[in-house]
Amino acid sequence: MIRVTSLIKEYTLGGDTFRALHDVSFEVSEGMLAAIVGQSGSGKSTLLNILGGLDRATSGQYWLNGKNVGEFAPDTWAHERNRTLGFVFQSFQLIPTLTAWDNVALPLVYRRVPLKERRERARRALSEVGLANRLGHKPAQLSGGQQQRVAIARALIGDPRVLLADEPTGNLDTQTGEDIMSLLQELNRAGRTIVIVTHSQDIAQQCRQVIHIQDGRVVRDALLEEVSK
Amino acid sequence: MTWTDSFRLAVAGMWANKLRALLTMLGVIIGVGAVIVLVAIGKGASNAVASRIETLGTNVVFVSPTAGTPFSESAISYINQAIPFPVTTIGTMNTASKVSTATTSGGAQVVGTSAAYWKLGALSLAAGHFLTTNEVSQGQHVAVLGANQAISLFSGQNPVGDPLMILGQQFTVVGVLNSVGQGPGASQDNAIFIPITTASPLIGTNQLSEVMVKTGTPNQASLVSDLLTNLYNNRFGSGSMVIASEDQVLQTLQATRATFTALLAGTAAIALLVGGIGIMNIMLVSVTERTREIGIRQALGATREDIILQFLLEAMVISLSGGILGIGLGSGLVVLSPVLFKTPISFSPQSIALSFVFSTAVGLIFGLYPAFKASGLEPIQALRYDG
Numbered sequence: 105m106i107r108v109t110s111l112i113k114e115y116t117l118g119g120d121t122f123r124a125l126h127d128v129s130f131e132v133s134e135g136m137l138a139a140i141v142g143q144s145g146s147g148k149s150t151l152l153n154i155l156g157g158l159d160r161a162t163s164g165q166y167w168l169n170g171k172n173v174g175e176f177a178p179d180t181w182a183h184e185r186n187r188t189l190g191f192v193f194q195s196f197q198l199i200p201t202l203t204a205w206d207n208v209a210l211p212l213v214y215r216r217v218p219l220k221e222r223r224e225r226a227r228r229a230l231s232e233v234g235l236a237n238r239l240g241h242k243p244a245q246l247s248g249g250q251q252q253r254v255a256i257a258r259a260l261i262g263d264p265r266v267l268l269a270d271e272p273t274g275n276l277d278t279q280t281g282e283d284i285m286s287l288l289q290e291l292n293r294a295g296r297t298i299v300i301v302t303h304s305q306d307i308a309q310q311c312r313q314v315i316h317i318q319d320g321r322v323v324r325d326a327l328l329e330e331v332s333k
Numbered sequence: 334m335t336w337t338d339s340f341r342l343a344v345a346g347m348w349a350n351k352l353r354a355l356l357t358m359l360g361v362i363i364g365v366g367a368v369i370v371l372v373a374i375g376k377g378a379s380n381a382v383a384s385r386i387e388t389l390g391t392n393v394v395f396v397s398p399t400a401g402t403p404f405s406e407s408a409i410s411y412i413n414q415a416i417p418f419p420v421t422t423i424g425t426m427n428t429a430s431k432v433s434t435a436t437t438s439g440g441a442q443v444v445g446t447s448a449a450y451w452k453l454g455a456l457s458l459a460a461g462h463f464l465t466t467n468e469v470s471q472g473q474h475v476a477v478l479g480a481n482q483a484i485s486l487f488s489g490q491n492p493v494g495d496p497l498m499i500l501g502q503q504f505t506v507v508g509v510l511n512s513v514g515q516g517p518g519a520s521q522d523n524a525i526f527i528p529i530t531t532a533s534p535l536i537g538t539n540q541l542s543e544v545m546v547k548t549g550t551p552n553q554a555s556l557v558s559d560l561l562t563n564l565y566n567n568r569f570g571s572g573s574m575v576i577a578s579e580d581q582v583l584q585t586l587q588a589t590r591a592t593f594t595a596l597l598a599g600t601a602a603i604a605l606l607v608g609g610i611g612i613m614n615i616m617l618v619s620v621t622e623r624t625r626e627i628g629i630r631q632a633l634g635a636t637r638e639d640i641i642l643q644f645l646l647e648a649m650v651i652s653l654s655g656g657i658l659g660i661g662l663g664s665g666l667v668v669l670s671p672v673l674f675k676t677p678i679s680f681s682p683q684s685i686a687l688s689f690v691f692s693t694a695v696g697l698i699f700g701l702y703p704a705f706k707a708s709g710l711e712p713i714q715a716l717r718y719d720g
């Protein structure tokens with residue numbers, strides 16, 4: 105489903121070049137629940153943003169769902185994100201002026217789904233995450249956990265094959281974090297490929313593949329079977 | 334994203350900052366409003382001149398003295414003798430006067446003239462007759478009323494045979510003219526014609542206000558105009574008389590109109606430029622404020638085109654709303670203008686159409702840069718932006 109080879113990402117800051125990813129290669133197969141773990145500053149978000157087409161690698165190859173997306177033009181990527189990917193961010197990234205309902209429906213706006221159908225599907229998506237009674241709330245009128253559930257509903261509404269989550273529980277208390285995690289696990293059991301960036305050993309242990317990153321390099325890439333050994 | 338959704342988004346974007354949008358529109362509102370009022374005033378003024386020419390018939394040369402030039406009744410025969418072909422020459426002696434009946438009073442432009450005025454072919458009668466040769470030669474106290482005067486002094490009842498006080502003396506109404514209608518000829522409708530022989534002693538002068546020479550063809554008219562100009566330049570010095578054929582008046586009118594139009598276009602351009610810069614400024618602010626929103630939309634699948642359209646349409650909605658409010662404001666002033674300005678004013682539908690086109694264009698032109706700026710953001714940079 106996801107295959108990257110020799111990914112390099114360099115940032116240029118005032119003439120200095122900083123290499124955030126060194127020759128990163130790995131594969132995540134379809135239906136996998138994978139975690140990317142590592143210390144702060146190790147390059148996890150940089151990697152996930154490249155996987156999501158939000159950022160570009162300096163060099164290397166990226167195959168998503170059989171397509172060489174690393175070479176995609178911006179608008180082709182926009183289309184690919186809309187169809188194939190769902191995003192969950194640590195800081196939720198909801199549009200503050202829109203209601204939960206409209207936030208959730210956004211991916212369908214860019215898929216040209218008619219208004220009526222959009223609203224119906226967004227309502228269903230919100231009730232699936234337990235927020236049927238919060239349709240008209242703006243993000244500021246929701247708790248952190250509720251906002252993250254709105255974001256998950258938004259990530260799922262377009263029925264994407266891959267879900268990318270950057271510290272989805274990082275801003276939440278332990279209990280709410282666990283709730284969100286079981287929601288993600290449930291989605292994975294239903295067949296979705298999920299990649300989670302996390303600090304938490306706890307969360308990593310709930311995944312079937314764990315990719316360790318250190319100073320921009322993959323130092324360990326283990327499947328569950330090996331982990332349990 | 335569909336067009337309907339883009340449009341909805343643009344309106345919502347404007348609505349989210351109502352006051353700011355309204356203030357931004359102000360430049361366009363004032364610009365468009367000014368254009369509509371100025372066009373109406375300009376059209377009204379040229380209509381007033383055109384109406385005078387039209388009501389006095391064609392092929393007429395107007396002769397009027399500048400201050401200090403003697404111009405008495407004898408000028409008429411002097412002019413007739415100087416012109417080598419037959420013409421009709423009519424003198425008028427004009428003054429403003431209070432007029433009253435037993436029950437009503439008002440003001441009128443009193444025109445003292447001769448029976449030959451009728452030959453200009455500009456008037457038609459609703460009742461009675463025009464001044465006759467007899468009435469003029471005998472200096473009778475008779476009057477012919479313009480249509481508006483008949484209405485305001487006699488409430489529309491047939492006044493022929495009724496008494497009327499003009500210049501402090503009693504006159505008898507002998508005729509009523511048909512209305513020349515709104516615009517062209519309106520001045521005629523407010524006039525009262527009396528014999529020049531009666532007017533002269535009442536005004537206390539034998540100085541003519543104006544002489545009109547009606548010729549057979551436009552060629553003859555310009556010949557007469559040249560001839561009389563030479564004649565009076567030699568006799569009283571240059572500038573002693575204002576002499577103009579209808580052609581020349583029309584030419585002057587055209588020139589004035591052209592100047593006015595250029596001035597107007599300049600004013601409108603500046604106003605709309607200022608309005609446009611205001612819109613560009615506010616759109617740039619809006620793009621910066623909504624950087625994160627742009628990033629989110631890009632992450633969820635918005636293409637460059639979607640983002641461009643969102644901000645371009647928002648600029649156009651602001652600009653066009655300003656245009657519509659400006660049209661409302663301008664039209665309101667035009668409708669109220671008879672009360673406000675007391676000048677002839679004439680509404681122009683073209684200026685409304687033009688305002689629509691221009692305010693849309695302003696939004697389009699000044700919205701382009703902010704819209705392209707928004708669409709050029711990298712998703713990850715936009716998402717990380719904290720403002």
Ligand SMILES: Nc1ncnc2c1ncn2[C@@H]1O[C@H](COP(=O)(O)OP(=O)(O)OP(=O)(O)O)[C@@H](O)[C@H]1O
Nearest residue numbers: 115117122124142143144145146147148149150151
């Ligand atoms: N836009 C940028 N410009 C320059 N350097 C950057 C940029 N983004 C990230 N970096 C650098 O790249 C390295 C990796 O950053 P990244 O955000 O991927 O870390 P992370 O593993 O997600 O850390 P955390 O767990 O704290 O979120 C860091 O050293 C960071 O300073």
Ligand SMILES: [Mg+2]
Nearest residue numbers: 148149150270
């Ligand atoms: Mg990170």
